[in-house]
Every structure is written in structure tokens, then in C-alpha cells.
Amino acid sequence: MTTTPVALARDLPVQRVMRAQVDGCDLAIWRGISGQVQAWENRCPHRGMRLSYGFVRQDSLACAYHGWHYNCEAVCHYIPAHPELQPPASIKPVTYSVVEHQGVLWVNTRNEAEVPEFPEDSIGIRSITFDCPLSVAFEACLAAQLSDEAGLSLSPRQLGDAPLILSFGNQQQADSVLLLFQPSDLANVVIHVLAHHSYSVDGRIGISQWCESVRRQAELNHEVAMNAGMECTHE
Amino acid sequence: MTIRFYNYVLSGNCYKFRLLASLLAVEYESVAVDFHPGVEHRSEKYLRLNPAGTLPILQADGRVFTETQAMLVWLASKHDKSGAWWPEKNSDAIVQVMQWLGFAARLSATVGELRLHSMLNKDIDAAAAKAGAIKALRELEAHLVQQQIRGEQWLGANSPTVADIACFPYTALSPDAGIEHDAFPAIRQWLYAVRSLDGFVTMPGIHELHEQRDEQSPAAETKTS
Numbered sequence A: 001m002t003t004t005p006v007a008l009a010r011d012l013p014v015q016r017v018m019r020a021q022v023d024g025c026d027l028a029i030w031r032g033i034s035g036q037v038q039a040w041e042n043r044c045p046h047r048g049m050r051l052s053y054g055f056v057r058q059d060s061l062a063c064a065y066h067g068w069h070y071n072c073e074a075v076c077h078y079i080p081a082h083p084e085l086q087p088p089a090s091i092k093p094v095t096y097s098v099v100e101h102q103g104v105l106w107v108n109t110r111n112e113a114e115v116p117e118f119p120e121d122s123i124g125i126r127s128i129t130f131d132c133p134l135s136v137a138f139e140a141c142l143a144a145q146l147s148d149e150a151g152l153s154l155s156p157r158q159l160g161d162a163p164l165i166l167s168f169g170n171q172q173q174a175d176s177v178l179l180l181f182q183p184s185d186l187a188n189v190v191i192h193v194l195a196h197h198s199y200s201v202d203g204r205i206g207i208s209q210w211c212e213s214v215r216r217q218a219e220l221n222h223e224v225a226m227n228a229g230m231e232c233t234h235e
Numbered sequence B: 001m002t003i004r005f006y007n008y009v010l011s012g013n014c015y016k017f018r019l020l021a022s023l024l025a026v027e028y029e030s031v032a033v034d035f036h037p038g039v040e041h042r043s044e045k046y047l048r049l050n051p052a053g054t055l056p057i058l059q060a061d062g063r064v065f066t067e068t069q070a071m072l073v074w075l076a077s078k079h080d081k082s083g084a085w086w087p088e089k090n091s092d093a094i095v096q097v098m099q100w101l102g103f104a105a106r107l108s109a110t111v112g113e114l115r116l117h118s119m120l121n122k123d124i125d126a127a128a129a130k131a132g133a134i135k136a137l138r139e140l141e142a143h144l145v146q147q148q149i150r151g152e153q154w155l156g157a158n159s160p161t162v163a164d165i166a167c168f169p170y171t172a173l174s175p176d177a178g179i180e181h182d183a184f185p186a187i188r189q190w191l192y193a194v195r196s197l198d199g200f201v202t203m204p205g206i207h208e209l210h211e212q213r214d215e216q217s218p219a220a221e222t223k224t225s
């Protein structure tokens, strides 16, 4: 099982919780006031409420349902209905390995998270969700034209195999734009988009718009393929 | 002069007015209308006031207003001394604000309708409403990403305006219509910023920020028990 990017770090400020999916695994990812990030199974050990509906108070994640508080060690330390009770140590959410590296949060649901090597000096543009399978999104990105700020065309190359990283570059600027693929489930992909820090504001906005063009193309390709598939089964 | 506001608590459009009135600390008289199940807004009494048969309705300055976005502009232009919520002196800002006031109507027509379908079984083309809702939310997300890149966090200006209030409710309520915010990180940041405003009020489906509520900390409660 590989390490997967789940968010741009700046999209999870302190005292916030968010939801992410990795290969069909549902996660609550949260950051306490001290800045540390946790990635847990999105299921409260009490009655199974999604922890991503909860809220972060100081360095604890509180469940939205009955307010049980879990600290950074994933220990339940406070039950509002029984404030005097010391909760048993066996009440623990399932935890996963998560690291924050170069502005990206990476999770591994099986082993220690190991961040793949990828170029430094890039900054997050956005995380964008495509409603199509990974292979369709990946192909659309490979086929899409992208140029740098001077209008020189950039060509993609794949860094590593999994997790999938596409790097767009040319002789002027290697690794201008990076796409980090997060297969969230069979039907959706999140792509975390980064650009070299030398891009101007307009250049960064251009990359954001480019992502939307690629998404339109990918989702259209997917729709066409689905319709073709339906016709085959009808025959 | 009294401000009379005809209100239904579960309506996102009514909430726009309640929210901005609270942010601007404007007092008004609220009249509860039995929208569901009573359909009171379609009764002759209300149709006489508003032939369109919609809520909310505002009576103020001897006039009747039936368009929510106009009510927001009325509130801000009459009651906001800072001039920031309706920045009429700044032509760049005001056209942006108009842009997103117009967009708010699309959110009501898509997310709002889909929500009524989910909650009250309103008979609509749900698939079309859902496609329209996702399209609108994606546009909002794209705009907020661009604002982030420019170092801005609000829709139309460098401080919150009536446009943010007009777009806030149905964006925040989209989970009621079956569309979560997980795929929209910039929208999440913006919703949080609105909820952090001084004077923010809630409605069913839109909660206050627990993390900012001044509640006894767990440690303190343990000590007092």
C-alpha cells in the first residue's frame, strides 16, 4: 500500500477537521492547535458517527454526536455526559500514519507514510475533484496542452509510479507544474495541483483555469465511454 | 419606523435577511409564516402582499420588498454606516458584488430547489437540479480559489459584502441537498470565515463554530464536579 496525498496543508488550518478518502477508506483528518495533523478512520468508537462532522477544540477532536473528546494520542479523555469518568483506555479511534511535507499532507493506511521524492520550490494552487476514474483523469491530464508563462509548451513526465505524480516542464523550467493524484474511490479522483513559486498571480490563476478545462475533457471522455458501454450491453 | 419581516425559519432566503440584520445589529419585527405544512404564503392574505407567493417579504419605508437580494441591499445601504457591506462608492467592488448577487439566484434555483426536494418532497427534476447545483458550486469554488491566489478571502471585495451573505446560506446548506463540501476546499474556508463574523447567527442546518464558543473546557468541568 502506498502513501497518498490527501490535501494541501494550507487547506487544513489549525483547529479544523476535514474528510478524505483513500482507496475507498474513509478518513477524518484534523489539525490541533499545536499544528500537528492526525489521520483517523472516520468513525467514532462510541456509536460510529463520522468524526469529520466533529470539531477540534485545542488539541482534541470532539465528536459531533455525544461530544466525546479524543486527544492527539487517540485516547478518549472526556465524555460530557460523565465528566467525572476516566474513560477506559480501550476506547480508541483507528489511526493512520500521516506526514506533512512541502505543503502537502500524505497518508498511508497500512504502513508508515513515506513521502515520494518530488521537486521542491512549488506552492499549492488547489485541490480539484474529478468525477471520473483515475485512469480517465490521468489520460486527460497527459493529453492536455499546458504552456508556461512565456507561452512555451510544457510536456509531462511521470515521477515514480504510485502514487501518481505528473510533472510538467521544459528546458526553461523543469517541474513547472505538478499534479499529485489521489484516487479517492472508484468513481472520483482528487488532484492536488502545485506550481513553481516563480509563477505570477495571473499565471497561477491560469493554471487553476487549465485544471477546469482538463476536468471538463476528462468527465466528457468518461461520459462518452459510459454511453458506449451501455450501447454494447444493450445489443 | 418599524421593519416588518415575514419569516420562515427553514428558508435559506429568509435566513439571508436574518443573518445580515444580526451582523448589522438591526432590530425588526418578525412574523412567522406557516410555509409548511400550512402553505400560508399562498393564502389570499399573503398573495395580496406578494402576488408571487414567495417568502420572505419585507415591509419597510412604506414599501414592500419581495426579492431577497434587494432586501440585503436595503439593509446595508440604510443601516451600515461603514459602507463596506454595500460598497456603492467603489465601482470595481460594486460590479463584483452585483455579479455574485446574481449568482446567488442560481444557487437558490439549484441547491435550494434540490434541498426542498430532499426535505419536503418538492416535485422537481432532481437530476437536473443536482447537475446545476454541482456546476454552480464548482464555479463558486473556482472563483474563491482565484481570490485566494490574489490574497483575498471574500467574494466581491476585500471585506465581506451583501454578496457573501446572499451566497452563504444555500452553499452552507448543500449537504441538506446531498452535496457535501469535501470536494470544495476553498468553499470550506470561506464558509468558516462567514461563520466567524461578529454577530453571526445560525439556522437549522447551519451551526455555530463550537471551537470558538466560550464553553467550559473539559478540564474546568472535571475540576468543578
Ligand code: FES
Pocket (backbone or CB within 6 Å): A044, A045, A046, A047, A048, A049, A063, A064, A065, A066, A067, A068
Ligand atoms: S458517536 Fe461519537 S460521541 Fe457518541
